[in-house]
Amino acid sequence: MKTKSIEHIFTPPAPHMVGDGFRVHNFIPGSYGLSMQRMSPFIMLDYNSKFYFPPTDKPRGVSVHPHRGFETVTIAYKGKVAHHDSAGNSGIIGEGDVQWMTAASGVLHKEYHEQEFSKAGGDFQMVQLWVNLPAKDKMSKPKYQEITKENIQKYALDNDGGIIEVISGAYQDKSGAASTFTPVHLQNAKLNAGGKAGFSFPAHYNTALLVIEGSIKVNDEKTVATDNFLLFKNEGEDFTIEALEQSVVLVLSGEPILEPIAAHGPFVMNTRDEIIQAFEDVNLGKFGYLD
Amino acid sequence: MFQNFKNYIQNHSDITDEQFITISGYLKSKVIKKGEFVLRQGEICGYSFFVSKGLLRSYTIDEQGKEHIIQFAPEDWIIVDRSSYFFNEPSELFIDAVEDTELVMLNEDFITQACNISTVYRAFNHKALHSHIRHLQKRVNLLLGATAEQRYLDFIKLYPELTLRLPQWMIASYLGLTPESLSRVRKELARRNFKPH
Helix, strand or coil, X not given: CCECCEEEEECCCCCEEECCCEEEEEEECXXXXXXXHHHCCEEEEEEEEEEEECCCCCCCEEEEEEEECEEEEEEEXXXXXXXXXXXXXXXXXXXXXXXXXXXXXXXEEEEEECHHHHHHCEEEEEEEEEEECCHHHCCCCCEEEEECHHHCEEEECHXXXXXXXXXXXXXXXXXXXXXXXXCEEEEEEEECCCCEEEEECCCCCEEXXXXXXXXXXXXXXXXXXXXXXXXXXXXXXXEEEEECCCXXXXXXXXXXXXXXXXXXXXEEECCHHHHHHHHHHHHCCCCCCCC | CCHHHHHHHHHCCCCCHHHHHHHHHHCEEEEECCCCEEECCCCCCCCEEEEEECCEEEEEECCCCCEEEEEXXXXXXXXXXXXXXXXXXXXXXXXXXXXXXXXXXXXXXXXXXXHHHCHHHHHHHHHHHHHHHHHHHHHHHHHHHCCHHHHHHHHHHHCCCHHHXXXXXXXXXXXXXXXXXXXXXXXXXXXXXXXXX
């Protein structure tokens, strides 16, 4: 097996607000070199780096909006988020939890800071990822997986190096809690200072790291600081992460979906006509109702 | 700064790049945040506002403090209080930004110069006035005589993408409906599996 070589390390782009509750750095597809095609099946990644929201009586967030053609995955590191959708699902995720919503044929949803968290204020840190669906599944039935931290399998590294939490895919003998439509590995490496973990994913999988906390050395070669995003080349399989201090790293690796992408706002389909259809369907109430 | 406006005006006239440069001295551009005003009730509307990026709306506020939305202006639309602008009288309208907006402000000097340079533009400007009157006439007729469903179907035809950019209450306000009635209209269309074509 060959070492997976590093393509580029991206510093976080200037943040912008999504609604009034999410202050995000958009890495995918906004950064040059991280297009939807290059990063497939990961077609969007917004990172709310650790940010303090002061107390408020009116929860901050994003009001009702539709999605069609993909899945939204929210990974909470700090703070709490409440979710409601037109398929009737709702839930609250907090530190260590993951919400995996398959929008597929279409849902309306809204996301807000959880009420008590809003009242108290506090540090907020999350990743929202959009995972594309293959054409055959884009119009399947919406579903919702709430994955609490208790349900996420953890692999303990040797020498008290830390743990790997397997959200989806697999690490050694541990398999992910989330079901996916195509191979998607999503894992949190929570490493102690000096802890080291090895990973292996096929060369053609699009693979990247986001340093949530601390700083790391990858392949004994490059140092990556907090909030930076590392993209691997599509060459080689194996890489290592060594924590230079207590660190948390989101590891993403997925098999690219080699189909045309037509994207507009909250819709990601295969053709322009399907996007126009999505607008029409939303306007005619076919995504259901949500206040 | 004026690129989108230049594209717009060249799509509707034979004004050349050189001619545009000479008349662009009469234009002003402005960037405003969501919620900021370009016109308040009682002020004289001295400009037409072309939206390069973002979304503006015009509206009145009644004695109970309720807003009544007259028009939305997304990209490539022009919004103005024509009565205040033409008759130089205090405006009845507010115009503010629904989203962060980049706009171009056109005054009478610009329009006059553009009309002098290009008869095609003069004809376009004349037609735009009558299109506006036609639109207003249709809107009055819909508000007086049409069902909530007819008004909504007309709205999504005119502004197919705006339903994703506007809160429900603004769409309802534009249509002269309550948000609850608007929700019922959509529910009913979905129940009938309505096809607009």
